Amino acid sequence: MIRSLPNSPLYKYGFRVYVTLFFIFLLIPLLAVSVLAFNDTTSISLPWKGFTLDWFFADSTERLGLFADEDLLNSIWVSLQTSFLMATLSTIVGTIAALLFESFNFRFKKIFYFFAIAPLVIPGVILGISILLASTYVGGWLDTNLGIDLEIFGPGFWLVVLGQFSFGATYAMLLVAARLKKFDPELEDAALSLKASRLESIWYITIPFLKPAIIGAFVIAFLMSFSNFNTTIFLVGSDPTLPVDLYSRIKFSSTPVLNAVSFMIVLLITIVATISIFTKKQNK
C-alpha cells in the first residue's frame, strides 16, 4: 500500500486510474482555454475552425485581440500596479509581524496574534465590505466635520491595495515566521554582545537569514493579489483590476480574447512555478 510494500494489481492500477482522472479534471479547464485561444471563430468554445493569432493581435470591430484591447491592457496594468504595491506592503508588515510575535513578549500578545491570523478564516467578502463600510464612514466623518474631502477613502486604487493587504500581511507573516522558527537566536545574541543594537542585529543578522522566505512571501502575496476578486469587487473604483474586468466580460461579453488572456496567465504561472521549484531544489 506504500512504496515499500507489495501491492495487489487492483490496488495499484485502481489507484493509478483514479489519480489520472483527477489530474485530467485538474488540467482540463486550463488546457481547454489555452488551445481555444487560437481558434479562428468568435465563439469562446468549440467547434474548432482553424488556427489564428487574431485573439492576440487583431484590431478590428469584430475581432479585438488582447494586445489591441485598450480596456483589457489597462486592467492588466492596474492589476500589476496593485499587486506590486500590495505585495510590497504585505511583505514588509508581514515580516515585521513575524519578528514581533516570534521574538517579543508583550501584553495582549495572544489577542493581537488572534487578530493577525483571523484573515485566514474570514471570508474575503466580509473583509471587502467591512473595509468599504469603515473607510466610507471615516471619509464621510472627515468631510462633514472637518470639511476635508479625501479621495483615498472612497472606492478606488488605494482602497483595493489596502483591502488586499489586510489579508496579504497574514500570509506573508506565516511564511516568514516558518523560517524564523529555524533561526538560531544565538547569532543575534552574538551580535548584541558585540555592541550591535537590537534593530541593527535584526537588520544585519536576522533579515538576511530570512531572505528566501521574504522573497517567497512577496511572490505569493503578488499572486494572491493578482487573482483576487472577492475582496476587490467591493473596493474597486472606475478602473477595474483584471479579475473584475474578466468577471464582467464572462457575464456580459465573452469573446475568445478571454481565452487569450487566460492562456497568457497560464503560461506565465507555469514558468514562475517551474522556476520556483528549481530554485528550491538548488537551495537544498
Place this chain on the structure above:
Amino acid sequence: MDGNKKAFYFLFVPVALWLFLLIILPHIDLFLSSFKPNSGEDTYTLENYKAFFSDSIYWRTFINTTLYAIGVTLLAFAVSFPIAFYLTKVISPKIAGFLMLLLLIPLWVGELVTIYGWVVVLGENGVINESLKYLGLIETSLPLIYNNVSMTIGLLYMSMLFMIIPIMTTLESLDDAQIEAASDLGASKWTVFRRIVIPHSMPGIINGSIIVFMLVIGDYVAPNILGGKSSLWFTEQIYNQFLSTFNWNQGAAFGFLLLIISSVTIWIALRLSGQKLDKVGE
C-alpha cells in the same frame, strides 16, 4: 528608551496599525452598521435582522449555503485524501514533485480564469458537448452548465488544493515503518487506513476542512458564474445589497450573519478535534 524597547515599538506600531485600522475597526463598523436603518438616520434598529428572518428567501438561502458548504467540504475530503496519500506515500518523490507543480498551477492561475475554463468545458457548445456530438454519442447538447452540478464542480475545483496540502503535510510526518509494521502483523489495508493513516492525518484534515469550508461559504464567483438561477448562494445576497440595491446596512447584517456562521462552524470543528486556531495557518 533602551534599544530593546526601541526595537519593540519599531515593530509593534506598524503591526498595531494594520490590525486596528484594517481588521478590528472595519469589523466593529460592520457590526454597528448592521443595526442602522438604511434611511441614514442616526439610530439603532433591528430592522435589518427582522428582514432576514421574515423573508424566507434570505434565511433559506443562508441555511442552504451553509449545508451545501459542509457537503462540498466532505466531498473535497473524499476526493483529496487519496491524492494526498498517493503523492506522499505511494509514488516516487521525483514524480510527486512534478505532480505537485501541476497541482499548484490552477491555484496561482486564479479563480476567475479556472472558473471561466469550466464555462468553456461545460458550456452548451463546450468541449464536452461538442466532443460527444463529434463522436455521435448525442445529437443535442446536454445541460451540463448553470445547475448545481456545475456549481459544485467549480467550488470543489477552487478549494480542493487547500485540503490536499495540509493532509500531505501531516502524512509526510507519518513514518512508513508504522504502516509496514501494521501490515506485517496482518492488518488489512482498510484497518491500516482506519487505525493509523486517518488518525495520524486528523490535524491536516481538520485544517483543510476549515479552510475549504470558509472558501466555499464565502465564494461568489463559482456560484454566480457556474450556478443556475435556482442555485442561490448567500454571498450573492450580500453582493446584491452592496452593488445593486445599495442597501449597505442590510448587506452589513447579512455579512455579519455570514461571519457568525463561519466562525461558529470553525469553532465547533476546532472544539471537536481539540485543535487551536494558531495551528490552522501551518
